[in-house]
Amino acid sequence: MNVPNLKEARKRSDKPVLYKEEQLLYSNELAGKKYFLRTYGCQMNEHDSEEIKGILDFLGMEPIEDMESADVIILNTCAIRENAHDKVFGYLGRIKHIKKERPEVIVALGGCMSQEEHIVEEILTRHPYINIVFGTHNIHELGNYLLNCLPGKQDIEVYSIEGDVIENVRYKRDSKITAWVNIIYGCDKFCTYCIVPYTRGKERSRKLDQIVKEVEALKQEGYQEVTLLGQNVNAYGHDLDENVEFADLLEAVAKTNIPRIRFVTSHPWNFTDKMIDAIAKYDNIMPYIHLPIQSGSDRILKLMGRRYTKEEYKELYQKMKERIPNVAITTDIIVGFPGETESDFESTLDIVESCQFDGAFTFIFSPREGTPAAKMQDDTPLEEKEERLRRLNERVNYYSRLNNEKLLEHTVPVLILGQSEKDASKVYGYTDTMKLVNVEAPKETIGKIIDVLITDAKSFSLDGKVKEPMKVS
Ligand code: SF4
Known part of the structure; x- marks a missing residue:
């Protein structure tokens, strides 16, 4: 045993x-x-x-x-x-x-x-x-x-x-349109609240040629989109003998000409200029980055072991916004980390105001047995944490809606994934910037990328209709 x-x-x-x-x-x-x-x-x-x-x-x-x-x-x-x-x-x-x-x-x-x-x-x-x-x-x-x-x-x-x-894995994939492709396993960052480095082990990158081979095979099978997966995709390659990094992998995958490439999750600490340039250079790398900040307080970031400051995150964020046309950026935020004061929390609200994220996954700190953060003193009552979460979500949802509203009356490319469960006359899919859209369109559009005119915007989704004449790619 x-x-x-x-x-x-x-x-x-x-x-x-x-x-x-x-x-x-x-x-x-x-x-x-x-x-x-x-x-x-x-x-x-x-x-x-x-x-x-x-x-x-x-x-x-x-x-x-x-x-x-x-x-x-x-x-x-x-x-x-x-x-x-x-x-x-x-x-x-x-x-x-x-x-x-x-x-x-x-x-x-x-x-x-x-x-x-x-x-x-x-x-x-x-x-x-x-x-x-x-x-x-x-x-x-x-x-x-x-x-x-x-x-x-x-x-x-x-x-x-x-x-x-392990290579040549015989996956039974859930979708015939979008596919996940592992590029790196494990995590070596040891953020103090996170159990992943213990449960998923050390960072192990797959060989670049194996990843490209898998993407090429998916393209041959008719897949429209791949998402490159890792706890920390931008650490890709540091453990390989070949001199490659995530930017090289992005370029190699882009050259397969698979229509859409996404990747998740990125750590702000590892994000190089070369990666930003690769995303900006290729049309088939989607202009969408999930970039967890976790807190806007330098003191809390340090306690979390995140290895960047609020200012460094902001600089990176600005660089992405300037260099990648129409990029959408989402984030993760933890509230109520042990020792988080009202003033720490206000620093988090402050970065939400300045970055105006397209969306954020927000959580109350959850201690994981065996991690350093689980042993830290935590005096904030749960009710206060819940109130902070409520205040945070109110601002996050406001900016999410604001960003969605910017797309009103615009035409955007949407990869249609399936029929709407609520309304059989509609299909749903995602924009290049990873926004969910419900579209008035026939089910024959499923699996295709179509141009959609955005007609309504909410906090978590958009409505749209097919832009006539229908352009399908
Ligand atoms: S939060 Fe992400 S980067 Fe940090 S230890 Fe966990 S998996 Fe690694």
Whole structure:
């Protein structure tokens, strides 16, 4: 049994990363079995679930919506906030009940939570009906773990090992229009509030030619958009022998001529001029950057270990605005970090006023066991934090709407992703700047980039109609 260990997870060794091909061994023992998969958290987890589905599909298993009838139940968990943790443990109550009725059901817990030491201890002592606990590093082994769990074989197993980079993964992607492409795994930044460097391990970049090969294959399959994924995309390449950085990767991917390229998430600390220039230079790199600031107070930024000041962030922000035509910038903000005073919070409001972000994901600080911030003194009552969040959201939503209103009566390119759930006469999609638009257009436009005239603007979405004559690309 290989149980995660927080102290070990913090270490960053010089041990070279191994690059391996995914090798799935076929066995028909699971063919025809039904699986239920539930995914929590970020795009990284959604994409990991596409890998899980690819493996189960390869073994002849079939997805099912009804957990009660499943032969295999898999939860792909998230560790970023307390409520995600609570939701998973809430769900386990239902699963325990199913296991009582049908002990042959295999239950597997994966994702970031399963890489947390205290969670695995809790599972071993209080939830022994879970058969497999696997990490984010060893998803490619899931097929073997499941086969080991069949009746008469091993019972509970915990797998948590530092990761290699696995190539040629057989994803079962959720969309035929947009695709996620991993470029770098893990994080070495160790922001004091964040559990990711412990759960997802050290930064490991994929080789540039492998990423380009994957994007080229996606383009051949007709994909319109790729999103390059990493906890910290602009750290890409620093661990490779080849002398490449994120800007080189952006250029190489742009040259595949896939219609749209996005990337997420960027750290302000690593964002170079060369990256800004690459985004500005290629029409198929979308003018949209998610650039988390987290706080506008230098004192709090320091406590968070973010490695930039408010002024440095502002300079970077201005540079992006000046050099990338029509760029939209969104951010993440944490309120109520331990020790945040009213004056610290006002510095956050101040940067929101000066940057006028296109949008922001805002959160109340959530302590993650084992991180330095969880041990910091936190005297601010929850009600005060909630009030700060309310004040912040009011300003964030104001600027979000203001930026959306700037598009009124303008024509913008929109990649149509599907039919509107509320109104069958409408489809929905995203502008190049990542704004959601509901469009009066036939469903034949799904999967196409069309010119849309914006007719209405709200805080979180736009309305539009097809610009006649319809231009489709
Ligand atoms: S950069 Fe900071 S917040 Fe982002 S994943 Fe790494 S440690 Fe967490």
